[in-house]
Each structure stands twice: as C-alpha cells, then as structure tokens.
Amino acid sequence: MIPKIDLAALTAGDKAALEAMQGAATDVGFATVHNTALTSERVSDVIETYRAFFKLPETQKAAYDMAKTGSNRGWGAAASEQVDPDANPDFKQVFDCGLTLPAGDPLLDNPFYAPNHWPDQPETFQTVVSDYYEAACAVAMDVLRGVAASIGKPRDSFDDAFGKPMALLRGNYYPTRPADAGAKDFGIATHTDYGCLTLLAADGSPGLEVRKRGGGWIPVAAPPGEFVINFGEMMEFWSGGTIKATPHRVVGGSNERISVPMFFNPTHDTNVAPEGSDQVIMAGDHLSKRYNETYVHLQKK
Numbered sequence: 449m450i451p452k453i454d455l456a457a458l459t460a461g462d463k464a465a466l467e468a469m470q471g472a473a474t475d476v477g478f479a480t481v482h483n484t485a486l487t488s489e490r491v492s493d494v495i496e497t498y499r500a501f502f503k504l505p506e507t508q509k510a511a512y513d514m515a516k517t518g519s520n521r522g523w524g525a526a527a528s529e530q531v532d533p534d535a536n537p538d539f540k541q542v543f544d545c546g547l548t549l550p551a552g553d554p555l556l557d558n559p560f561y562a563p564n565h566w567p568d569q570p571e572t573f574q575t576v577v578s579d580y581y582e583a584a585c586a587v588a589m590d591v592l593r594g595v596a597a598s599i600g601k602p603r604d605s606f607d608d609a610f611g612k613p614m615a616l617l618r619g620n621y622y623p624t625r626p627a628d629a630g631a632k633d634f635g636i637a638t639h640t641d642y643g644c645l646t647l648l649a650a651d652g653s654p655g656l657e658v659r660k661r662g663g664g665w666i667p668v669a670a671p672p673g674e675f676v677i678n679f680g681e682m683m684e685f686w687s688g689g690t691i692k693a694t695p696h697r698v699v700g701g702s703n704e705r706i707s708v709p710m711f712f713n714p715t716h717d718t719n720v721a722p723e724g725s726d727q728v729i730m731a732g733d734h735l736s737k738r739y740n741e742t743y744v745h746l747q748k749k
C-alpha cells in the first residue's frame with residue numbers, strides 16, 4: 449500500500465500524517481501527497497505546456513538537444529538515457545531545466561548550474577515552466593520538513609543543504625509503447641532516483657510502477673493536484689539507510705503519458721555521507737557519477 453498524505457496536515461504536525469510519512473520514508477519509499485500550495489490548474493497548465501513542446505517536429509526540438517548543448521539542460525531525445533544497464537535505452541523523451549543563479553555567483557561555472565535552454569515554442573513555455581519550478585521547489589522543501597519531523601528530527605534539518613539546490617525539473621513524454629518494443633524496452637527502465645526527494649506530477653494516465661519488497665509491482669497514478677513522492681539514493685546514504693530509495697519503472701502501454709518530476713537535489717557541496725561517519729560523499733560527485741552512467745552521450749563504452 450502506498451501511503452496517502454495531506455501535506456497541510458503533515459505541516460501542522462498531525463499525528464496520522466506524521467505516521468504515514470514515517471512509513472513512506474522508512475518502509476515503502478513512496479507516497480502520494482495532496483493539499484499542497486500547487487493547485488491542480490497549475491499542474492495541468494505545466495503538463496499541457498510540456499505536451500505542446502513534445503508535439504513539435506523532431507527537427508525543431510533538436511535545437512535544444514542536450515547531447516549538443518553539453519549540459520544537462522534542454523531536450524533529451526528517445527534513447528538518450530539508459531537508466532538500467534541490462535535494459536535498452538528508454539523510449540521516453542525529456543526536457544530538463546534547473547536553477548538560475550544570480551550573476552557573479554561562484555557556482556556559475558559549475559555544469560550543474562549551467563544556463564537553461566528555453567524553447568521558443570510554445571510561447572508561454574519559459575514563464576509557465578520556470579514559475580512551476582519555483583513553486584515545486586517550495587513544495588518539495590515543505591515535504592522534506594515533514595519527512596524530518598516524521599523521523600524525529602528537527603523540521604529544519606534539511607534546510608541548509610538546499611540553499612542552491614541542483615534541483616532539476618523534468619518533463620517526461622511517453623509515447624504509446626512502440627509496436628516493435630521487446631522485453632528490454634521501457635518508457636523508463638527499472639531504476640532508483642539519484643537525489644534526495646522526487647516530487648512527481650502526472651497527467652493521471654497509468655504507467656508508473658513501484659517495486660514491491662519481495663517481488664511484484666504496484667501501479668501508482670496521480671491526477672494533476674496529487675503528487676507522487678519518492679526518495680533517492682542520496683537520501684538513503686545520508687540517513688544511513690533509514691530512508692528507502694525504492695526501484696520503479698514505466699513499461700508503457702496503449703496510452704500516451706506526461707509526467708513532471710522535480711528532482712530535489714541538494715546544493716553541490718553537500719556531504720550526503722551518513723551522519724557521524726568519516727566518509728565524504730559530495731552531492732555533486734554522486735550526481736555526476738550517475739549522469740555519466742546513464743546519459744547515453746556521456747557513457748564511456
């Protein structure tokens with residue numbers, strides 16, 4: 449069972465909401481979250497904005513291809529990412545954008561804070577997506593405060609680590625499953641997310657499956673206004689394994705689908721090694737490692 453959490457109740461310290469979040473964090477690794485600052489209208493708006501972009505001809509999208517821009521911002525074509533080395537590259541397409549630092553910031557030279565590449569079409573793309581980016585970061589931070597409280601830590605335990613987050617907002621476009629797709633083809637193959645927290649909006653159509661401990665898959669759907677949250681690898685290290693990064697996938701079927709994950713990654717120089725250990729795991733280094741493994745244009749074969 450995937451816990452269902454009212455974020456306003458969690459923020460207010462409601463006991464049932466705290467217990468549900470504790471179960472989500474330390475057992476299932478997933479939850480759905482509703483009653484947030486992001487209305488269903490805003491979520492639908494950003495989803496339809498991404499959809500309009502993905503419907504452009506490939507030649508137009510190619511101008512923003514991240515394999516050419518060299519950063520992890522812009523469009524990723526089908527088969528540009530291989531999240532599971534035992535599967536084929538994913539058949540989804542993506543569009544990624546991240547934080548814009550102010551002029552003069554010392555982190556500006558760092559590739560994780562590279563400039564965004566905004567498409568000209570649809571015309572509202574940059575405004576709608578960057579406004580959503582800001583709001584999704586704020587909701588994600590609120591969720592993390594609730595997570596901290598749910599495991600008996602001060603609510604602001606994670607705040608300092610997210611001053612300049614390497615937060616990446618992605619639009620995922622899953623076309624219908626290709627007719628020639630085989631057993632190694634997926635919309636997105638089985639993987640765990642790399643960062644701390646993922647806050648995912650979707651258009652309500654099915655596709656996401658969460659791996660059950662002991663085997664099998666649990667389908668999870670979220671209509672606009674409800675979010676799926678899950679924890680990533682950095683959060684699992686950081687919490688010394690208390691918080692779980694659970695594998696998930698999208699096989700893809702007869703329905704087209706859009707999802708919009710906010711990968712809420714901490715500031716580049718955050719040490720996400722278990723507290724009290726003498727290990728050092730820099731958030732930026734972990735992310736680089738995972739990108740080098742999974743982005744086809746970065747893979748060393």
Ligand SMILES: O=C(O)CCC(=O)C(=O)O
Nearest residue numbers: 620636641656698707709
């Ligand atoms: O589209 C989804 O529901 C899941 C996407 C996902 O797992 C990801 O982008 O990491």
Ligand SMILES: [Fe+2]
Nearest residue numbers: 639640641696
């Ligand atoms: Fe994921």
